[in-house]
Amino acid sequence: MKIRTKTEHFTNPLYLESGRILEPFDLTYETYGELNADKSNAVVVCHALTGSHHAAGRYENETKPGWWDGIIGDGKAIDTTRYCVICVNTLGSCFGSTGPMSPRFPSSEPYRLKFPVVTITDMVRAQRFLFDRLGIHKAHAVIGGSLGGMQALCFAIEHPNFSGRIISLASTYATQPWAIAFNKIAMEAVLNDPRFKEGQYDPKEIQEDGLVSLALGRMAGHISFLSPDSMAKKFGRNYVDTDGLYELFGRFQVERYLEYNGHNFSKRFDPLSYLYIIKAMNIFDATRNFESLHDSLSHVRAKLTLIGFRGDLLFLPEEMATIKKTMDDLGRAHLAEYIEIDSKYGHDAFLVELDKIDMHIKRALEAKA
Amino acid sequence: MKIRTKTEHFTNPLYLESGRILEPFDLTYETYGELNADKSNAVVVCHALTGSHHAAGRYENETKPGWWDGIIGDGKAIDTTRYCVICVNTLGSCFGSTGPMSPRFPSSEPYRLKFPVVTITDMVRAQRFLFDRLGIHKAHAVIGGSLGGMQALCFAIEHPNFSGRIISLASTYATQPWAIAFNKIAMEAVLNDPRFKEGQYDPKEIQEDGLVSLALGRMAGHISFLSPDSMAKKFGRNYVDTDGLYELFGRFQVERYLEYNGHNFSKRFDPLSYLYIIKAMNIFDATRNFESLHDSLSHVRAKLTLIGFRGDLLFLPEEMATIKKTMDDLGRAHLAEYIEIDSKYGHDAFLVELDKIDMHIKRALEAKA
Known part of the structure; x- marks a missing residue:
């Protein structure tokens, strides 16, 4: 499996949810596997709060591989001989994509506290610019855990035609006060x-x-x-x-x-x-620009796989189950499945208990969308 | 109900669990209700981490009453027309009892970081000095929540003849890593x-x-x-x-x-x-000076009422249930009862959900010991 790390520069304005504009901006990303001829085999992986685009494989001299190496690779659950995996460093982060320490154009001084607040919606919109440039107009799947799971859900609601399969793990529809x-x-x-x-x-x-x-x-x-x-x-x-x-x-x-x-x-x-x-993360609320969770989820067209972990005390499994329940109420039970993993690992389970989730991910990726 | 606040000075050495000696030391305490003729109606209330001896009643000009005022008072669950309630500021605290900012005799400079580490065992031993001075050689009951519950359990194990009734709430037998x-x-x-x-x-x-x-x-x-x-x-x-x-x-x-x-x-x-x-709190472990929890609990002679709260994430109800289970294993089921309160309040429940606990406390106080 070959690791390709790149940074793309965008000069078109990114209109943020706050009303502010980010312009220009960079996105650093990594790919594993090859895009097929019609560019329909992309699997977008979204990373968590402190993660990076380095989701799998091992750089030369690196002691630890990428953060989801157990799931992503040749013959693994996200099989890089079949799919082209793309993981983008989120906007606001510090591993290459534009964030508060990036230069504030046209100055070369960093934004620091003048950087605009970015939301999950903004992170996802920025990624769409990148995919567009790469010629990926429809992904095979979008998948992520925690903050990555928020991005995956945001793809499902705000970009309903972008991907037929959305897998969100250890996440929520709206961050709770705990x-x-x-x-x-x-x-x-x-x-x-x-x-x-x-x-x-x-x-x-x-x-x-x-x-x-x-x-x-x-x-x-x-x-x-x-x-x-x-x-x-x-x-x-x-x-x-x-x-x-x-x-x-x-x-x-x-x-x-x-x-x-x-x-x-x-x-x-x-x-x-x-x-x-x-x-x-704090202001993530999939209902904010909608009337209700029913309203926001009524936009979903993808097959939604929701995975919660019993021991997770940061994003409780009930929060994931609420998404499934709301889909059922909407008469869309066929579009949503909820899997609760018995785990005592806490929130980290989605990074650790790989043997309990990889068959679910494999199956969800192969499902007809 | 009359509030009496006093400080007693002790010049006899207190031999600490660590091997160090604290000498002299002060204990500040409060009483509500009157001691009876044979001094057999004392109910010792032990406070939590940041609490104080001011457990009930209201000082002149005070907006909020003591921390357990809903439970302690005339006609309340701990009825001050029947019992003489005593609450002692724990050693190490900062409300009158000797702690790190007390003068380090014979100097008048405070101990600061030269203060010895004190344990729950030490806090309880110090209290026994006070009770001895007050002529209380046997209490009607000892009761406390959280750190106070640790003290109550310590009374049961290390001072088995001191009290016939021990009530421990929202506590544990050994502080867990969480x-x-x-x-x-x-x-x-x-x-x-x-x-x-x-x-x-x-x-x-x-x-x-x-x-x-x-x-x-x-x-x-x-x-x-x-x-x-x-x-x-x-x-x-x-x-x-x-x-x-x-x-x-x-x-x-x-x-x-x-x-x-x-x-x-x-x-x-x-x-x-x-x-x-x-x-x-961290080093509290009721098994430390014993072979096992079985061994330490085998010393208990009092009736033990253990109250856990379902929503408590600091000291899980399972930890309280473990004490009951161990007492059962020892063939002492008759000496221990475990009550699990359905509460969503978290650890604070023992200070908040008074209507769910006061009948249990009242009953436990009236039980034959």
Whole structure:
């Protein structure tokens, strides 16, 4: 399987949901597999909050492959000998696509806090520009988990003719206050960090050791990615060998795990991008520009596969089931299936419990649309 | 009902679980109701992490009464015309009992980070000194929720003859990694706050506007006190009227709630006390000085009433049920009852859903021991 990484530059204006305009903008994306002659075999994969376009395969010298490598590849559930997989770095992110640290044309200075708020709708609209340029006017499927699942649902509602198959995992139709509350921790931590300098930080300076506040926000995120059960199984009450039980700063293994993941994250992710993408997640509401969820889902033409995970405490499986129920109420039961995966992994399940989901994804991709 | 608030000074050494000694120490406590002639009608109420000895009644000019005023009072579930209720500010706290900002005898300088780690065992031992001085050698009951529930269970295991009735709510036999992870956010936030000054802060200076980092830690706490359901019911996706949806710092009502509660808290609670008490919570493990939970519970002589709440995501009801199950395994089913309250309130339920618990408490207090 060959990995191709590219960046496309767009000079046409992107009219954002907020009324603001983004112009010009770049999108960085990766493909695996070959487009067929009529360009009908594209499978669009949408990444989560802190993910990137690097969904599969391994770059030279890379220790870990892309984030969904277990699902995407030759002979895998998303079979790259049959499909051409495309994964686009979302607008607002920091891995090549335009985000708050991109130059604010015509200046060469970064936008920083002058970057416009982007929504899931905007992220999806931007992707359509790219697909149009690539000659992909209809995709075989769109698939994504979490923030990627929001994008997939947005494709189904706002671009009903673009894809015959939509697979959304561990996501929701509208972000609920519990998830917003977790994001709040990161938002507050970063904003109050003197090293954030109200957005005027030197990116090189903070990349070296990472913003502690961003690490902290990420730790809160990691709590929500797991669950009481998965934490108990993973760490128990085990103590870090070198730390003392009666020392105030002695640590349990779960604490060391949070520190490790938080600090690593803060070195690889841009704080402003984080603020903008959690904003996009917070204000995601598939009903916003419609009368109701019934109204928005009445636009769906694709076959919708909704996958929820029982242990997910960030986007509860009930939220996915609500989408299915609403489709049923609309007399469109034949267009929507809901699969609830028994998992104790928490929100991360869609990245971890691949053996429980890959047959569902394979089947959904092969379904007649 | 008369409120009496007092502080007792102890000069005898308190031998801590860690091997360190605390000497001298103060305990501040409050009583409601009158001790009977043989001092057998004391009901010991143990407060939670950030609570205080002010459990009931209202001081002059106070807008809100004590934290369990709905349960404690004349004619209420814990009837102060029958019982003498005593609530002691825990060791390590900041409302009068000895904690990290108390002077380190013989110096008049505060302990700060030289304060020893105290455990639930230590908090309970200290209380026994007070009760001894008051002539209370056997209590009618011990009752508490959350950290107070840990103390109640500790009374049952380590002081089996002290009370015939133990009621523990929304608590656990050993703090699980999920709860430790929530506490980690507060710990890291405070430690990395330049205004915390590695514990050398001026308390007056930070009390005025509160440590932002402590507010942040408390916000993480508030997430765990609620639940996805209760947040959805309480706030929905409602936006703060004056805030813009497409403004990066526009806020949902849930965010304003977290800010408000976090900041208020940071003005009334001492950061070092917070670190020491979450440490005590984290390392609570009723099996630590025993071979197993079976072994520790085999010491129980009291009637144990265990109350769990279905929506509690901090201390899962399963954890309380485990105590009941272990008592059953020990052939002591007659000594333990487990009540699971159907609540969507999250961990806060024991402070909020009083109409669902007060009859159980009343009954447990009247049971023959």
